[in-house]
Structures are given as structure tokens and as C-alpha cells.
Amino acid sequence: MVRKHNNQLPENLPQLQNLIKRDPASYHEEFLQQQQHFQNTIEVFQLAPNQPNKTLDELVMFMAQVAQCYPKELETFPQQLIDLMQKHNTVLDNSVRMNLCKALILLRNKGLLAPTDLLELFFQLLRCQDKSLRQFLENHIITDIKNLNLKHKNAKLNTTLQNFMFSMLKDTNSRAAKMSVDIMIELYKKNIWNDAKTVNVIATGCFSSITKVMVASLKFFLGKDPDEKDSDDSDSDDDIDPKEVMMANKFNKKTRKREKNLSKVKKLAAKQYKKKSQAPKFNFSAIHLLHDPQGMAEKLFQRLENQNQRFEVKLMTLDVISRLIGLHNLFLFNYYSYIQRFMQPHQREVTRILQFIAQASHELVPPDVIEPVLKTIANNFITERNSSDVMAVGLNAVREICARCPLSLSEDLLRDLAQYKTYKDRAVMMASRSLIQLFRNLRPELLHKKDRGRPTEASQELDTIDYGKLNVKDYVPGAEVLLSEEKGDEFEINSESGSDDEQWIDVQHSDDGGDDVNEAEDDGVDEEESEDDDEDASEKEDDDESASKPKRKILKAKRSTKEELEEKKSMAHKVTLERILTDEDFKKIDMANVRKHLQGPNRGQKRSVENENFQRNKEDLVKLSDIENIYKKRKHDKQTRVQTVKKGQEDREKFGYKDGRVNIHCSKTNREKSKKKNFLMIKHKVHGKVKRSFKDKQIALRNHLLKLKKMK
Known part of the structure; x- marks a missing residue:
């Protein structure tokens, strides 16, 4: 029996969807049938929401696709889906939940749904135990917020969402809180939410009871800004020649x-x-946007003392506290005594701990607080019972601390450390000399006279460093x-227009020239007037004058x-x-x-320059490579050695036997052919030509005599 081709549109939803988009008015009746079918399916589905329903999935996507064609009929359709998700969000089947989310995103893209309603629902859905759904929602939230702020920033919407995320951070569900932090961090990295409010909301995550949220927030403040590849500030015309x-060297010998x-x-x-x-680049600008860095550092340190976290989490907390102290010039004196207990050569990640103490040093820290730290480093690291690498690391750490807090090192300790400039190991020697070079530009009076170097104009213009004193100049040096x-x-x-007999002398500008002449004339007059005095008195005066002449010259x-x-x-x-x-x-x-x-x-x-870095530029953060910088010739790995060998073989004649024949097609002698043969092929011939030793002859003779004896 042949089946009649009746109207199959109610069963073929993709075809009906295509026709409705072309002509909505003609297929209004078919749409109403599908809408009634959708309502009936919803009522049946709510009886068992944990079961998958393929019919519901198809009808939901169909309604979302044609929603713009019938706005009055589907006016309550978005809210109906939202209510369904809020009511059964945790018990829905994963496939049904994902399909409903896609339908809502489709309605949002068509402008039929407000962004705040959808984003708040998606934040609530982050509590679901569906990893693929959470990842899908996170990508959509970031993309949607990015599109909303593409042309201009929507301040009202951003404030609403930030407040909602702040409440999500306090959620008891660890997945939802962690996802909220990740979304805010990603939005900050994309320069969408890069304001102070976002940074301070993320800062609250550092005190979360959920370890994953706390670690994610700490890592955020330990990150770095991407380097700017193109800088418009640099100008090639301003290069110094x-x-x-x-x-002056042009005219000298x-x-x-x-x-x-x-x-x-x-x-x-x-x-x-x-x-x-x-242009000045900060290592991380988020730390500069904090409202209360002192309070944050104190709370983190108190949390560090009271709770027993893993060692890796402790290191991250110590790093964040040190950055807060160094960048904002904070006072947290207990931090230095706390970190002193970890300053041992055998301590794990000890170089990072030394980096933290250097980052936490600044000019406003009292020298009495930093001085015990330097003594601990000197006693535990800079001793000859340790290896040279440990000593060099200790000297580098002292240098980095003193570069930020120069008043903390005493004169006796500095001179003791300066004696390592002649140490037998190169790493220790160079580290000690770098410390000497630092104090030549900061406080040369603490060094021994032979370590100060030849004075320069810059060293004479150095101002004395006092605690709490700011050296502010009202002129351009x-x-x-x-x-x-x-x-x-x-x-x-004038010299070009003058005569040849005139000679110009470069004289230093000072007001002492005329005074010296007058003093000389007065001395001559006094000598003439004192000729009639007693000889003893004159001799005594001459002795006093001769003794005071060097002092007078120095003054x-x-x-x-x-x-x-x-x-x-x-x-x-x-x-x-x-x-x-x-x-x-x-x-x-x-x-x-x-x-x-x-x-x-x-x-x-x-004078020659001992070091090109004559003045150490103090950076915001301490680089770990500055402390681990050990002057030692490292061994090359195998790949580097192979590259070096191949580079040396370039443009070089081929090594080995050189064919000296004029005609390469002519035959070779047997001796020339043997040079390309395997050694085992000609071993017997080579061995026969070698002269036997006396011992071999003895052995051969003995074997021959034994053989003859057996034959008899």
C-alpha cells in the first residue's frame, strides 16, 4: 500500500523553522500547534525532570530559533526557561541542562533577554556538578561581558555584576567561588574589568576558607603584566652619541x-x-590599585601565623606580603623576625626566601629591624664552612637588601664582607666586589679607604643618607x-681672534684665588716686620708655620x-x-x-670604569636571578656543543684523505684503494708488516720447540 504524502511539517521541525523565518504569517497556524505541543511536553517533563527528553530538546531549540518572528506569542518564553532552570537546576539531566543553556544564549544574542538576568542565572548554575557545562558557561560569561564593553564601558551593568560576583566569592560551594575568581581574573587580563573595584574584590579571595580560591587570588597578585612590544615613547632621533x-679623547694621544x-x-x-x-613598567599594576595594602598585609600575616598551610601556599603568601611591603613602604616588623627562621642553606627554596626579604626592605624600615636579618645571612651563609655558591648567594642577598635599605649595614660588617674581594673562588669574589661597588655610590665613607676607589665628581656630589630624609632637589642636576x-x-x-702669544689656562672657578695672594703678601710683610724679634721666637713660629702648612692646604x-x-x-x-x-x-x-x-x-x-652599572637602578621588585647570579663558567649541554662544532666546521675544507689525481676518472693504486677499505679487510696485511717484539719471538720459539718434541 502506497503511503499518501500528507503535510509532514509538524514532524519536520528544521523545515518548518526555515519556512517560518521566510514567511512567518503564512505558517502561523503550524507554529501555534508546535507551541501547544511544547507546553504539553513541559508539563510531562516536570513530573520526571531528572530523565532525558529528546522531544523537549528539539522543541526548545525550535522555539528559540523562531522567537524573533512571533514576539507576542513568545513573550514569556525566556522567563519560562529561566524558571525551569532555577527550579530544577541541580536535578536536570546534563544534556537537557546544556540544551536549555544554549537556547537561552540564542535568545540573548537576539536581544530578547536582558544580560543581567542571564548572567545571574549562569552564575548560579556554576554550582552544578558538570565540568563541561561550567567551562561552557565561563567562556560565555567572559565573551558576553567583553561584547557589552566593546564600544564603551557599561558602568551600571559592570557594577551590578561585580556586586553579584562579590557575593559569589562568599558562597559555600567551592566550584562556584573558584569559577567566579577565574572569571574576574580573566576579565582583568583582557583589560575589560581593570579597575580598582575588581582588584579589591579579588583581594578578598585571599582570605577565603576555600584553598583553591585563596591560591588563585594569591597567584593573581604574583603575576606580571605582558611586556609592551611597541612603545611610542622611544624616538630614534634622541639617541645619545x-x-x-x-x-677630549679626540685630541689626546x-x-x-x-x-x-x-x-x-x-x-x-x-x-x-x-x-x-x-616608559616605566611596573611588574604588576594590580598591587598598586589596592585600597588598604597595610590592612591586607597584616591580615595575610596573621592568617599565616595562625593556620598551618602547605609549604607552597606559605611561600606564595610570603611573596605577596613582601611585595605589598616593598611597593607601598609598609611597616610590618614581625615579618622580618618570622622569615628569619627559614634562612638556612639547607632550607627548601631558600633563594626565594632571600628574595622575599629583599623585596620587603625599603628606606623607611628602621635599620635596627633589618640589621639582625643581615647578621643572620652573614652567619648562616657567608662563612667558609659553606660552599662557594652558598657564600655568593648570601653576598648577593645582602647587596639587594642594602640597595633598598642602605642604613641597615654596619661599618664593621661591611668591611668584613669586603675582604672577600680577594677570595679564591670567583663567584664569591665577584659578589663581594659588587657589594663594594654599591656602597661606593651610596655610602663610600663606610668602606676602607683603599676600597673607595678614585674620587669622581659624582662621588663628591653625593648627599649624606639619613633615616626618613627625602633628598628633594629644586633644580635639574x-x-x-x-x-x-x-x-x-x-x-x-676669543682664542681664534687673539694673537699667537696669548695662552689660555683652564682655571677652576673659586673665590680662594685672591685670598691666597693676599695671604701670601701678608706673610711677606709679617716676615719683614719680625726680623727684629728674638731668634728663638722666630724659629718657633717657623716650625709652627711649617707644621700647619699641610693642614692649611687640606682645609x-x-x-x-x-x-x-x-x-x-x-x-x-x-x-x-x-x-x-x-x-x-x-x-x-x-x-x-x-x-x-x-x-x-x-x-x-x-678614570676607568670598574663596572658599567655605576649606579644601581632600584626596581620595584627583586629579580630572583640577581640573587642566584653566580659568576661561573657553566658547562654546555650536548646540543650546544654539537651546534658549536657544526658552526666551526662551516667554510672549512673536508677533513681526511685528499685525492691528488689530475684526472679523477683514472685508476688508483692498491695503496690508495686500501685507504677507503674497512680495517678488518686489511688487518692481516697490516699485522704481517709489524715487527715482532722480543717476547713474541720467545713465545714463538717455545711453541716451535714443543711442537718438535711432540713429533718425536
Whole structure:
């Protein structure tokens, strides 16, 4: 019997869906039939919501696809699905729940559902024990919030969602709280929610009773911002020309020492300008957005003392506290005594612990608080009973702490550590010399006289460091070079127009010149007037004058140096107030400041640079590589050795036997052919040509005699 082709649209939902989208009015009756069928299916489904229902899945997707065609008929359809999910969200079948979520997302994309209603429902669904659903919802929430803030930030919606997430963090369900933290962290990394409120909401997760939430929040504050690949601040036209820095070498005699010094100056100037031209980059900007860093550090430290967490979690907590203390200059004195107990060479992750104590050091910490820490490092690490690597790590840790808190190291301990500059191991020697170089630029008076190095203009301009004192200058340091260059131009013009007999002498500007002349004249007058005095008295006065001459010279030198520095400061202050400095002026000032670190207090006296990093730039956070930096020639691995060998074989003649035949097609001798044969093929021939030793001859003779004896 042939089946009649009746109307099959009620059974073929994809075809009916396509027709309704083309012509909604013509298929309105078929749609009403499917709507009634959907309502009946819902009533049956609610009797057993934990069972899968394929018919319901098909009808829900059909209604969601054609919802924009019949807005009046399906006005309550989104809310009906939301109510169904809220009522049976934990007992629904996984496939049914996923299908309902997809239908709601489809309605949201068509603008038939408010974003707040859907996002709040999805946050509640994060409690479900369905990992694939939670991952699906997380991706949708991030994408939806990103699209909502694509053109302009929706402040009202963001505030509502942030408040809801703040309540979700306090949820007893660990999965929902963890997912909420992950969503906020991802939105912050995508620069969607990068405001202070988001950061402070995540900060509350550090005190959560759920370990996963706490660890995720701590890792957020331990992350780093991505490096900016393209920086518009750098300009190739502003590069410092090192030739201008060492212009004096152009006219001096060319020696090997001056060439070496010039190469170091070029590297120094280029490195300094490269650091200065780059925009300041913070290791992590989220820590700077906290409202109450002092309270957060105190709560984290109190939680660390009271609770017994895993060692890895303790390390993360110590790291966050150290960053808070270092970046915000906080006071948490118990932190230093707490971390001292972990400062042992055999302690696990001891280099990271030393990094934390260096990060927690800043100029406002009292020296009495940091000094016991330095003594502990010196007693436990910097002793000859330990290995050289342990000693070098300890010296590097002391250097990093003193770079941020220079008043914490005493003079006796510094001089003891400076004696390791001649240690037999290179790692310890270089670490000690780096500590000496640091104090040459910070507090050279603590070093021994032989360790201070030759004085420079920069070392003479160093101000004394006092606790709590801020060295604020009201002028641009080095701006006096602009006035001196103008005087130099006038000098060149006058020297060109003058006669050949005139000679110009470079004299230091000081007010002591005239006083010295007057004093000399007065001394001469006194000598003439004192000729009639007794000889004993005159001899005594001569002895006193001869003894006081060196002291007088030292006092005059100190006075002239001090007055010269004051004059330079006044000139720099004058230039800063009276002129608008251009980029060219700042270039000249930078070059003058570089020259101060290379030039002695007397003009024309140059000194070599012991270290290109003449002034240690203090960063916000301490790099672990600075503490683990051990000067030792590491062994290459196998891959590196193979690459080195192959690189050395490039453009080299082939090693081995060289064929010297003029015609390569002609035959070879047997001797030439034997060079390409396997050794086992010609071993018997080679062995026959070798002369036998005396012992071999004895053995052969003995065997021969034995053989003859047996034959008889």
C-alpha cells in the first residue's frame, strides 16, 4: 500500500523553522500547534525532570530559533526557561541542562533577554556538578561581558555584576567561588574589568576558607603584566652619541688604555639612555590599585601565623606580603623576625626566601629591624664552612637588601664582607666586589679607604643618607653644563681672534684665588716686620708655620671643593628657573652626568670604569636571578656543543684523505684503494708488516720447540 504524502511539517521541525523565518504569517497556524505541543511536553517533563527528553530538546531549540518572528506569542518564553532552570537546576539531566543553556544564549544574542538576568542565572548554575557545562558557561560569561564593553564601558551593568560576583566569592560551594575568581581574573587580563573595584574584590579571595580560591587570588597578585612590544615613547632621533661624551679623547694621544676607556663609555652611555628612554613598567599594576595594602598585609600575616598551610601556599603568601611591603613602604616588623627562621642553606627554596626579604626592605624600615636579618645571612651563609655558591648567594642577598635599605649595614660588617674581594673562588669574589661597588655610590665613607676607589665628581656630589630624609632637589642636576658650554663657545671665538702669544689656562672657578695672594703678601710683610724679634721666637713660629702648612692646604682644598659644588648647584638652579629646557639640553645634561662618573674632581683626569652599572637602578621588585647570579663558567649541554662544532666546521675544507689525481676518472693504486677499505679487510696485511717484539719471538720459539718434541 502506497503511503499518501500528507503535510509532514509538524514532524519536520528544521523545515518548518526555515519556512517560518521566510514567511512567518503564512505558517502561523503550524507554529501555534508546535507551541501547544511544547507546553504539553513541559508539563510531562516536570513530573520526571531528572530523565532525558529528546522531544523537549528539539522543541526548545525550535522555539528559540523562531522567537524573533512571533514576539507576542513568545513573550514569556525566556522567563519560562529561566524558571525551569532555577527550579530544577541541580536535578536536570546534563544534556537537557546544556540544551536549555544554549537556547537561552540564542535568545540573548537576539536581544530578547536582558544580560543581567542571564548572567545571574549562569552564575548560579556554576554550582552544578558538570565540568563541561561550567567551562561552557565561563567562556560565555567572559565573551558576553567583553561584547557589552566593546564600544564603551557599561558602568551600571559592570557594577551590578561585580556586586553579584562579590557575593559569589562568599558562597559555600567551592566550584562556584573558584569559577567566579577565574572569571574576574580573566576579565582583568583582557583589560575589560581593570579597575580598582575588581582588584579589591579579588583581594578578598585571599582570605577565603576555600584553598583553591585563596591560591588563585594569591597567584593573581604574583603575576606580571605582558611586556609592551611597541612603545611610542622611544624616538630614534634622541639617541645619545657616545663620541660627544669623550670628545677630549679626540685630541689626546691615542693609547690602548684610552681606547679601552672609550669603548666602556660608549656602552655606558647607550645603556643609561636605553633605560631612561623606556616608559616605566611596573611588574604588576594590580598591587598598586589596592585600597588598604597595610590592612591586607597584616591580615595575610596573621592568617599565616595562625593556620598551618602547605609549604607552597606559605611561600606564595610570603611573596605577596613582601611585595605589598616593598611597593607601598609598609611597616610590618614581625615579618622580618618570622622569615628569619627559614634562612638556612639547607632550607627548601631558600633563594626565594632571600628574595622575599629583599623585596620587603625599603628606606623607611628602621635599620635596627633589618640589621639582625643581615647578621643572620652573614652567619648562616657567608662563612667558609659553606660552599662557594652558598657564600655568593648570601653576598648577593645582602647587596639587594642594602640597595633598598642602605642604613641597615654596619661599618664593621661591611668591611668584613669586603675582604672577600680577594677570595679564591670567583663567584664569591665577584659578589663581594659588587657589594663594594654599591656602597661606593651610596655610602663610600663606610668602606676602607683603599676600597673607595678614585674620587669622581659624582662621588663628591653625593648627599649624606639619613633615616626618613627625602633628598628633594629644586633644580635639574647637571644643568650647569649649559652655562659652561656657552662660556666655552665664547672662549673659542676669543682664542681664534687673539694673537699667537696669548695662552689660555683652564682655571677652576673659586673665590680662594685672591685670598691666597693676599695671604701670601701678608706673610711677606709679617716676615719683614719680625726680623727684629728674638731668634728663638722666630724659629718657633717657623716650625709652627711649617707644621700647619699641610693642614692649611687640606682645609683650602676642602673649602674650594665645597664652594665649587655650591657654585655648580647655584648655576644649575639658575638655569632651571630661567630657561625652558629642550630635548637637546637634556641630551647635554645626560652626557654631563655620565662624564661625572668617569672624570675625577680635577679636570682632565679620567678614570676607568670598574663596572658599567655605576649606579644601581632600584626596581620595584627583586629579580630572583640577581640573587642566584653566580659568576661561573657553566658547562654546555650536548646540543650546544654539537651546534658549536657544526658552526666551526662551516667554510672549512673536508677533513681526511685528499685525492691528488689530475684526472679523477683514472685508476688508483692498491695503496690508495686500501685507504677507503674497512680495517678488518686489511688487518692481516697490516699485522704481517709489524715487527715482532722480543717476547713474541720467545713465545714463538717455545711453541716451535714443543711442537718438535711432540713429533718425536
